[in-house]
Amino acid sequence: MKIPKRLHPLVEDGLIDHIICQLQSGKEAQVYMVRCGEDVRCAKVYKEANKRSFKQAVQYQEGRTGRNSRRTRAMQKRTRYGQKESEEAWLSAEVDALYRLAAAGVRVPQPYGFVDGVLLMELITDSDGHAAPRLSDVSFSHEQALEHHSKIISEVVRMLCAGLVHGDLSEFNVLVDHNGPVIIDLPQAVNAAGNNSARMMLERDVNNMSAYFSRYAPELFATAYGKEIWSHYESGNLYPEIELTGHFVDSTITADVEGVMTVIDAALKEEYERQRREQEAHSDFNP
Numbered sequence: 001m002k003i004p005k006r007l008h009p010l011v012e013d014g015l016i017d018h019i020i021c022q023l024q025s026g027k028e029a030q031v032y033m034v035r036c037g038e039d040v041r042c043a044k045v046y047k048e049a050n051k052r053s054f055k056q057a058v059q060y061q062e063g064r065t066g067r068n069s070r071r072t073r074a075m076q077k078r079t080r081y082g083q084k085e086s087e088e089a090w091l092s093a094e095v096d097a098l099y100r101l102a103a104a105g106v107r108v109p110q111p112y113g114f115v116d117g118v119l120l121m122e123l124i125t126d127s128d129g130h131a132a133p134r135l136s137d138v139s140f141s142h143e144q145a146l147e148h149h150s151k152i153i154s155e156v157v158r159m160l161c162a163g164l165v166h167g168d169l170s171e172f173n174v175l176v177d178h179n180g181p182v183i184i185d186l187p188q189a190v191n192a193a194g195n196n197s198a199r200m201m202l203e204r205d206v207n208n209m210s211a212y213f214s215r216y217a218p219e220l221f222a223t224a225y226g227k228e229i230w231s232h233y234e235s236g237n238l239y240p241e242i243e244l245t246g247h248f249v250d251s252t253i254t255a256d257v258e259g260v261m262t263v264i265d266a267a268l269k270e271e272y273e274r275q276r277r278e279q280e281a282h283s284d285f286n287p
C-alpha cells in the first residue's frame with residue numbers, strides 16, 4: 001500500500017521496509033502492519049493532540065514527570081513550552097510503559113522503539129499469523145471465561161507490582177493469542193504511587209473485566225478483585241504470585257481518634273518541656 005506520510009521518516013531511515021496493511025484506525029491512533037527485515041511488526045501512529053478524543057486529562061498526567069525537574073515544572077505551568085513537553089511525555093508514555101511492563105514479565109507487545117511519534121512493536125498474531133483478535137471479538141465457554149479472567153487479573157497484579165495501572169482496560173484493549181490475553185493500548189497508564197486516582201482506575205479496570213467475563217461466567221459479577229488487589233498493594237503485601245479470593249470486606253474498625261489525640265498531646269507537652277529547659281539553660285549562662 002501507499003506509504004502514509006507519517007511513516008515516511010521511518011522508511012527513509014530503513015526502520016520499516018514496507019507497509020503491509022492498515023489494521024485499524026482507533027480513536028487515538030492508526031495502526032499498521034509493517035515489514036521490518038525478516039519480521040512483521042506493528043506501527044502505531046498517534047494522532048495529533050487536537051484529533052485525539054482521549055482524555056489527555058489532568059487526571060492521567062498526575063504523577064508523571066518530565067525528563068528533568070525544569071521540564072516537569074514547565075509541564076505543571078502549562079506554558080506553550082510546557083504543553084509541548086506534556087505532549088511529548090504523553091506520546092512517549094506508551095513506549096515507556098511497554099518497556100517497563102515487558103521487563104516485569106507482563107504480557108504486552110515487545111516494544112522496538114519510538115521514532116517521530118510512531119511506536120514500533122511486536123505484532124500479536126493468531127495461530128495463522130494474522131493480527132490477533134480482541135477479547136470483544138472472541139466468545140468463550142464458561143470454563144475459558146474463568147481461565148482468561150484469572151489470567152488478566154494476574155497481569156493486572158503484575159502491572160501494579162511494576163508500579164502501573166492501565167487506566168483504560170476493557171475488552172477492546174486486550175488481544176488474544178494462543179497463549180491467552182495480551183494487554184495493549186497504554187498511553188494513559190498511570191503511576192500507581194504518584195496518582196491520587198490510581199485506586200479508582202485500578203478498581204474500574206478490574207470491574208470492567210469482571211463485568212465483561214460475567215456474560216459467560218455470571219458468578220464473576222459479584223467479585224471484588226479490584227478492592228482486594230489494592231488493599232494488598234497499600235499494605236505492601238502485593239506480589240505477582242499472590243493467591244486472590246475475589247472477596248473483600250471493608251474494614252469496620254473505626255479510627256481511634258481519642259488515642260491519636262492523646263499521643264499528639266503527649267508529644268506537644270514533651271516539646272514544650274524541652275523548650276522550657278533550653279530557655280532555662282540559656283538564662284543560666286546569661287544571667
Ligand SMILES: Nc1ncnc2c1ncn2[C@@H]1O[C@H](COP(=O)(O)OP(=O)(O)OP(=O)(O)O)[C@@H](O)[C@H]1O
Pocket residue numbers: 023024025026027028029030031042044109121122123124125131132134172173175184185186
Ligand atoms: N501489537 C499489536 N498487535 C496486533 N494488533 C494490534 C497491536 N496493537 C494494536 N493492534 C490493533 O489495533 C487496534 C488499535 O490499537 P490501540 O487500541 O492501541 O489504539 P487506539 O487508537 O488507542 O484504540 P482505541 O482508542 O480505539 O481503543 C487494536 O484494537 C488492535 O486490533
Ligand SMILES: [Mg+2]
Pocket residue numbers: 026172173185
Ligand atoms: Mg484501544
